[in-house]
Amino acid sequence: MAVYVYSIVLTTHPQRLDGLDGVGDPPTTLRTVHTERLSAVVSDAPEELRPKRRDLGAHQAVQERLMADGTVLPLQFGFTTTDDEAVRAVLEDRADEFGERLRALEGCVEYHLKAAQDEDALLRQILQESDEARELNEAIRNGSGNPELPLALGELVSQEVQARQDQLAAGVLGALRGFAREERSSQATGNDFLNVSFLVDRDNEKSFLSEEQGLAKELGEDFDLRLLGPLPAYSFI
Template sequence: MTADGVYVYAIIGAARPLPTDARGVGNPAAHLRVIRQGGIAAVVSDAPPNLRARRRDLLAHQELLLRLSDRGPVLPMRFGMVAPDEETVRGQLAARETDHTAVLEHLTDAVEVNVKALPAQNALASLVAEDKNVRRLRDEARRRPGYESNVRLGEAVATALRSRAAEAGRRVLRELTPKARATAPGPDVQGCVLNVSFLVGRGNSDEFMSAAENFAKSHRERVELRLAGPLPCYSFVSVETIRVRTAGV
């Protein structure tokens, strides 16, 4: 172990082997090892000096989590989680072994899919045809062009586009939720009317993605859906999985 601490990638079942030839963050890439405690284990490496959120290291972290999740349930850690030493990691695993084991069981054969909804940007024609207020303000701006009329029209268009997207977002949430094991709302994202992650059975992930894509196509004049996945199940793991400091972010 180096003086820079122990970089923690994930928690897995203690009996699971690491993927062949898997490597960690840093340049050269760090050698991986496991710290076992009872029935669980932390996947770790020496923390590289001067750790930063470089693209190379972000991709290495993500790739390892994806490879781990291909082999079984994983409690993923966010990039940059560093513990002072192995004893700290082992002690925290022991303190929450029961909780971690239960979460690993819950995440068995599951992946995360994130769905974000934004107002459709190429839907002005359909909006004008549908919304009487927008149509009225457009006609006024044509009859009496000027700064104030243009501002009123622009504000009305933005509000109406967001309202239509929010309605579509509520609908897609209703349609997709029964296809998932669980949902987790994400943080507010500028420009988005919906940010939610779904816990989906690995065997059903293609069907889930197809349903979301079909919804997006049939509602493209009302909402833009952005799908990300399959992903490690970040949103379904407590932020208190293991107490470490965040480095390089």
């Protein structure tokens, strides 16, 4: 039967799994696959596995339990392989790599931050601060028949939005990265101008959170900063 893999830890990790169930319906039983240096938490893989709430919760519960007792390399939901021997072979072949990454994550948690600015507020700001944008907007509102003006205004506003959001993202990153051991940025989508994960040492956690709260207050009500964490370090595996 195929094997579902949850996470990798050092063999010295307590690996307390009592009271936890694996993914699947009915739930599978958790077990560990050991080598001399590393252990993987696994279960039998259900024949049909979908990212349902119950299974996502079971996967996350394993990560959180292990994270509470030590450092963990959390695998993304849905990772499977052929059998326990295949898991053991990977642990042996990549022991140095996994060991190095576990050391890099020791004592750390992940925080994920997304940030957005209200579109109307941003547009008002551009029209107030850009003479060219304001003049184009006024010409359009006064009934200018020049069909090129709306296109010119749209292009100008788009450039201003990008420049301002890049500057905002750089400012937020600059304020927070000093409290993080590593960071991983991803493409922002929708109205967001920032999508980033921070690897934060537990010793810096309070300072990091305080700085993020200060940033949110400083930026004001036109901004939406959404911080998730502490999380298993999925982004830094």
